[in-house]
Amino acid sequence: xxxxxxxxxxxxxxxxxxxxxxxxxxxxxxxxxxxxxxxxxx
Amino acid sequence: xxxxxxxxxxxxxxxxxxxxxxxxxxxxxxxxxxxxxxxxxxxxxxxxxxxxxxxxxxxxxxxxxxxxxxxxxxxxxxxxxxxxxxxxxxxxxxxxxxxxxxxxxxxxxxxxxxxxxxxxxxxxxxxxxxxxxxxxxxxxxxxxxxxxxxxxxxxxxxxxxxxxxxxxxxxxxxxxxxxxxxxxxxxxxxxxxxxxxxxxxxxxxxxxxxxxxxxxxxxxxxxxxxxxxxxxxxxxxxxxxxxxxxxxxxxxxxxxxxxxxxxxxxxxxxxxxxxxxxxxxxxxxxxxxxxxxxxxxxxxxxxxxxxxxxxxxxxxxxxxxxxxxxxxxxxxxxxxxxxxxxxxxxxxxxxxxxxxxxxxxxxxx
Numbered sequence: 187x188x189x190x191x192x193x194x195x196x197x198x199x200x201x202x203x204x205x206x207x208x209x210x211x212x213x214x215x216x217x218x219x220x221x222x223x224x225x226x227x228x
Numbered sequence: 229x230x231x232x233x234x235x236x237x238x239x240x241x242x243x244x245x246x247x248x249x250x251x252x253x254x255x256x257x258x259x260x261x262x263x264x265x266x267x268x269x270x271x272x273x274x275x276x277x278x279x280x281x282x283x284x285x286x287x288x289x290x291x292x293x294x295x296x297x298x299x300x301x302x303x304x305x306x307x308x309x310x311x312x313x314x315x316x317x318x319x320x321x322x323x324x325x326x327x328x329x330x331x332x333x334x335x336x337x338x339x340x341x342x343x344x345x346x347x348x349x350x351x352x353x354x355x356x357x358x359x360x361x362x363x364x365x366x367x368x369x370x371x372x373x374x375x376x377x378x379x380x381x382x383x384x385x386x387x388x389x390x391x392x393x394x395x396x397x398x399x400x401x402x403x404x405x406x407x408x409x410x411x412x413x414x415x416x417x418x419x420x421x422x423x424x425x426x427x428x429x430x431x432x433x434x435x436x437x438x439x440x441x442x443x444x445x446x447x448x449x450x451x452x453x454x455x456x457x458x459x460x461x462x463x464x465x466x467x468x469x470x471x472x473x474x475x476x477x478x479x480x481x482x483x484x485x486x487x488x489x490x491x492x493x494x495x496x497x498x499x500x501x502x503x504x505x506x507x508x509x510x511x512x513x514x515x516x517x518x519x520x521x522x523x524x525x526x527x528x529x530x531x532x533x534x535x536x537x538x539x540x541x542x543x544x545x546x547x548x549x550x551x552x553x554x555x556x557x558x559x560x561x562x563x564x565x566x567x568x569x570x571x572x573x574x575x576x577x578x579x580x581x582x583x584x585x586x587x588x589x590x591x592x593x
Contacts, residue, residue: 187347188345188346188347189344189345189346189347190345192344192345192347192348192349192350192353193341193344193345195344195350196340196341196344196350196353197341199337199340199350199354199587199590199591200337200338200340200341202586202590203333203336203337203340203583203586203587203590204333204334204337206440206441206582206586206589206590207330207333207579207582207583207586208327208330209440210330210436210437210440210441210582210586211326211327211329211330211575211579211582213436214323214326214432214433214436214578215323215324215326215327217432217436218319218320218323218425218429218432219323221424221425221428221429221432222320222323222419222421222422222425225422225424225425226422
């Protein structure tokens with residue numbers, strides 16, 4: 187028995203979750219790149 | 229004599245099946261060297277709690293209550309040890325590798341949908357999905373926070389598949405890539421990373437994740453605290469203790485404590501089989517997600533990436549990085565992908581914890 191209603195309920199979570207991961211990751215990449223630039227002379 | 233006979237007559241078929249499952253876990257740990265630090269205590273614990281009228285069940289239950297159920301202490305403390313073990317240098321040298329770590333969490337969210345489709349309630353579906361984090365402590369933490377009814381099955385699946393990474397990933401990677409793609413060589417530009425960056429990295433990541441997913445800040449916080457101890461340079465003995473004694477001690481207790489959820493009546497359900505299947509789906513889709521994002525990036529990059537390194541974005545560290553490196557060498561014995569895949573692999577560690585946090589934030593802890 188497949189539960190399409192529960193699937194529909196979880197689809198937005200998949201979208202938001204993946205979007206959230208990429209946003210957080212993007213911020214971390216940006217910060218690390220910045221840190222590397224600032225401290226490159228050390 | 230009557231008591232002795234009573235104990236024998238109290239043995240149920242389900243308990244015997246659990247002894248066999250316990251025996252299989254012990255066999256896999258010893259003979260196949262599959263995650264022995266966890267599978268062996270879990271296997272032994274499964275036998276221990278499934279003896280008729282077992283006096284050990286209450287003690288292990290108590291350990292579960294104080295170590296996992298109340299504040300998820302064991303997995304969190306273990307994270308300090310794991311953080312102290314991880315060298316983020318390959319990632320800090322090339323932070324863009326984190327994209328693969330993020331993409332390789334797709335299996336988690338895909339599995340969440342699949343588990344929902346099979347009728348699991350959202351809290352259970354999310355807990356099952358987190359098997360795809362390929363990270364035992366995160367799986368325990370999330371499933372406990374979400375009050376899942378299937379913690380034991382989730383644990384067994386998470387640790388079993390982590391151990392099975394060398395068997396699960398290669399066919400998927402080969403299926404998603406061409407021979408020419410697998411032969412792509414990548415130059416490693418090992419740029420030095422300053423000590424200041426290494427120290428600031430765990431602090432900054434904790435703050436970023438804390439602001440986005442406050443529920444999960446404890447996860448990333450403990451991981452990064454361990455890493456800060458490692459990188460600060462003034463707490464070497466604490467770092468060594470965290471990496472060895474602390475991590476070993478907690479792992480020892482964690483395995484046998486999880487076994488408290490492996491009583492026959494709790495474990496032997498059709499859902500357990502379904503969870504094992506969904507866990508496998510999570511690992512497969514994680515691998516697929518990581519490889520595919522690399523292939524997509526290659527459409528736009530001049531200097532091509534070997535798409536296999538995307539597969540190391542699952543958190544199973546360092547098995548996944550080794551798998552990718554080995555596959556690279558199989559195609560071309562001068563193709564050394566280890567440093568790239570290690571970088572992706574540690575980024576997967578961070579991304580899986582972020583995924584756990586987002587699951588908690590979106591599904592509700």
